[in-house]
Amino acid sequence: MSELPTKDAILKWIADNPGLTAKRDIAKAFGIKGALRIELKRMLKEMAEDGHLEKKRHGYRDPEKLPPVTVLTVLAPTADGDLYAKPMEWHGEGAEPRILILPRDGDPALTEGDRLLGRLTETPGEEQDYTARMIRRIAAAPNRVLGVYRRDAEGGRIVPVQKGEGRQWTVAKGAENGARDGELVEAEQAGPKGRLGLPKARIVRRLGDPAAPKSVSLIAIHEHGIPDAFPQDVLDEADAAKPVGLKGREDLQDIDLLTIDPEDARDRDDAVLALPDDEATNPGGFVLWVAIADVAAYVRPGSALDREARLRGNSTYFPDRVVPMLPDRLSGDLCSLHQDVPRAVIAVRMRINAAGEKIGHDFHRGLMRSRGSLAYREVQAALDGAPSDRTEPLLPTLRTLYDAYAALRRARESRQPLDLDLPERRIELDEQGNVTSVAFKERLDAHRLIEEFMVLANVAAAETLVAKKTPLLFRVHEEPDPERLEALREVAEASGLTLAKGQVLKTAHLNRLLSQAEGTDEAELINMATLRAMTQAYYNPENFGHFGLALRNYAHFTSPIRRYSDLIVHRALISAHKWGDDGLSAEDEDTLERTAELISQTERRSMAAERDTVDRYLAAYLADRIGTEIGGRVAGISRAGLFVKLDGTGADALVPMSRIGGEYWHYDRDSQSLMGADSGTVITIGQRALVRLEEAAPVSGGLIAELLTLDDAAVGRGPAKGRGKGRPPRRPGEAKRKKGVRDRKVRRSRTRH
Incomplete structure (x- = not known):
């Protein structure tokens, strides 16, 4: 070619050949030689100045397009589990391109904020602008910190709120984002x-x-x-929902179902009823009904509500608020089984014999009307002979419920699920959100009644779906790890108790250990140690059984308002019974494993958030007791010191090594103990302790204390005579070992010479 190409021709070449954009590549493509190369250089420079091209180190490119290989930042996963990314650099005038990451087998797992070098492919006409294949991950997600901002002359600093995070972060001038001194802020690492x-x-x-x-x-x-x-589209979908009628449903409104919940319950997703079984073949048996809110009728697969519910995984409960899985229009209204209001349900009718064993069950999709919205305490009072005006007319129904529970309790005793005694704390707040009291929640027979009904309904759901070969999510609780079990055995032996070896572990063996400890000073220790030995329950499409409940088939069916796992089980039941087109979708089935992983993670996230919040409230509550002496029990030991669970509140206070007497302490990880180098005192989990509270940090939830006595005896208070204060003493045999090292050095020296 003997003349220069047009600017449009150059732009088309660069778009079609993103890997050949250097000046020499363009010159070669258009046959430009000699003096015309100078003109080409001038034209390219002019196009760059006009914004039609972007000058890069090794060539030119269209600023409205991304290069074939570029650095990307990973965005948060969508509700469907897809990962998108954004380019680190974008100089175009249009919207930032949307990039879908296509992972391959063997690629490392990516999280929000990770950076990667990706190979891009344009996808015109698709939802995304590009797809990306990972070449390599080049940086992990930037560190983030939540803390209190403190302004200073050079900008400021952030004091983290995370317990145990002592490192502060500096904030340069211009990076404050308008934050004021003392404000709570979220920040990310910057260089x-x-x-x-x-x-x-x-x-x-x-x-x-x-x-x-x-x-x-x-x-x-x-x-x-x-x-x-x-998001607004989720709220719009919820607001547009209408009550479900009888069409396509069984009319269950004549059944005297009741809801029994905490006094402050905002949603009621389960109702129960028990009737004597009139079948002559089942003397002393009962017919049990458990009706559960039909959330699947409102939350359809693939809808905005469904995507958001899957993303959240579950509701999260704090003393002052609930972060719900579903908007209040559903969770507190249309899906809540309010008294005297028709509500859509999926119900299971179960028959049990006099021994409490389930001998049959069947599922129904219907419409119910609750006869009463009751609280645990008033049900218990009625059962104890003190009915209220509300419960008096319902006494015959309540007594039959209790008789059925007595039968279920006999079956439970025969099955021997794990019977831990770990009281749950209840934090009471005033209208301003200040802690007024900390107590332990009551464990009433009314609570246990509902629990046993729900467990049986969950078993029925799992058994039905297994029999019908329908995909579902099981609630899995695997057997304890052998190492953890051995640690529990050592704690038991140190307490003078036994946990048998050399046999297939059953919950009955653990219950025998708990029974040995019951009523002794070691009871709390053994319960805590047993809990630590357990694995964490999770969701899985494969059935590995539920060790803690001693059940082979178990799935969560009874709380679809607050758990996505239960919604999946409801959809599976709808599909298995061919009740409608709102059952499991093909996408639900394809992503079942990923959904199980996601909601197991969100469950752990909620548990950690709830635990941290309780710690912060307890620290605020105890802040007025700085300097006071509080009794407790050693609940944990680490290199940092020991943790004492305080009487009355159950709060955990850290006693650092420097505040355990005045001597050096050896930490033994295997036996979870500390031994004083001078006194020989041994500290183990479970011992009674008296501490003086020294610090309480409500923002982080941290409590620091000094150990005063252990099992009513003073702790060693000073270093051995002749030893410098704070200097770690030698361990037994250390002098002999050092002499051996010196002797070997001398021998090697003589050999060389």
């Missing part, structure tokens, strides 16, 4: 360490006053990344 070796940060979100009582749960929500605001 290498700053002054004094501290990491640099830029503030990305301001969260308000950390001292405000209602900021306690807000801290946990942001710290753990729990979605707490519904």
Whole structure:
């Protein structure tokens, strides 16, 4: 070619050949030689100045397109589990392109904020602009911190709220994002360490006053990344929902179903009834009904509501608020089984014999009308002979419920599920969100009644779906790890108790150990050690059984308002019984394994957030007791010191090594103990302790204490005579070992010479 190409021709060439954009590549493509190369260079420069091209180190490219290989930042996964990314650099005038990551087998797992070098392919006409294949991951997600911002002359610093995180972060001028001194902020790392070796940060979100009582749960929500605001399309779908009628359903409105819940319950997703079985072949038996809110009728597969519910996985409960899985229009209204209101349900009718064993069951999709919305305490009072005006007319129904529970309890005793005695704390708040009291929740027969009914319904759901070969999510609880079991055995032996060896472990063996400890000073220790020995329950499409409940088939069916796993089981039942087109979708089935992983993770996230929030409330409650002496029991031991569970509140206070007497302590990881180098005192889990509370940090939830006595005896109070204070003493045999090292050095020296 003897003349220059047009600018449009150059742009088309660069778009079609993104890997050949250097000046020499363009010249070669259009046959440009000699003096015309100077003109081509001028034209390319002019196009770059006009914004039609972007000059890169090794060539030119269209700024409205991404290069074939580029650095990407991974975005948060969608509700469907898809990963998208955004380019690190985008100079186009249009919207930033949407990039779908296509993982291959063997690619490392990616999380939000990770950076990768990706090979891009344009996908015109698709939902995304590009797809990307990972070449390599080049950086992990930037570190994030939640803390209190403190302004100073050079910008500021962030004091983290996470318990045990002592390192502060520096904030340069211009990176404060308008934050005020003392505000709670979220920040991310911004470059290498700053002054004094501290990491640099830029503030990305301001969260308000950390001292405000209602900021306690807000801290946990942001710290753990729990979605707490519904997108508008989700709210619109919920607001557009209408009550479900009788069409295509059984009329169950003449059945005297009752709901029994906590006094402050906002949603009621289960109702129960028990009737004597009139079949002559089942003397002393009962017919049990458990009706569960039909959430699947409102939350359809693939809808905005469904995507958001899957993303959240479950509701999260704090003392001052609930972060629900579903908007209140559904969770508190259309799906809540309110008294005297027709509500859509999936119900299971079960027959049990006099021994409490289930001898049959069947499922129904219907419409019910609750005869009463009762609280646990008033049901218990009625059973104990003190009915209220509300429960008096329902006494015959309640007594039959209790008789059926007595039969279920006999079956439970025969099955021997794990019977841990771990009281649950209840934090009472005033209207401003301040803690007024900390107590342990009552465990009433009314609670246990509902639990046994729900367990049996969950078993029935799992058995039905297994029999019908329908995919579902099982609730799995595997056997304890052998190493953890051995640790439990050592704790038991140290307490003078026994846990048999050399046999297939059953929950009955653990219950025997718990029974040995019951009523003794070691009871709390043995219960805590047994809990630590257990694996964590999770969701899985494969059935590995439920060890803790001693059940072979178990699935969560009874709480679809607050758990996505239960919604999946409801859809599976709908598909198995061919009740409608709102059952399991093909996508539900294809992503079942990924859904199980996701909701197992969200469950753990909620548990951690709830635990951290309780710790912060307890620290705020105990802040007025600094300097006081409080009794407790050693609940944990680590290299940092020991943890004492305080009487009355159950709060865990850290006693650092420096506050355990005045001597050096050897930590033994295997036996979970400390031994004083001078006194020989041994500290183990379960011992009674008296501590003096020294610090309480409501923002982090941390409590620091000094150990005063152990099992009513004073702890060693000083270093051995002649030894420098704070100097770690030699372990037994250390002098002999060092002499051996010196002798070997001398021998090697003589050999060389």
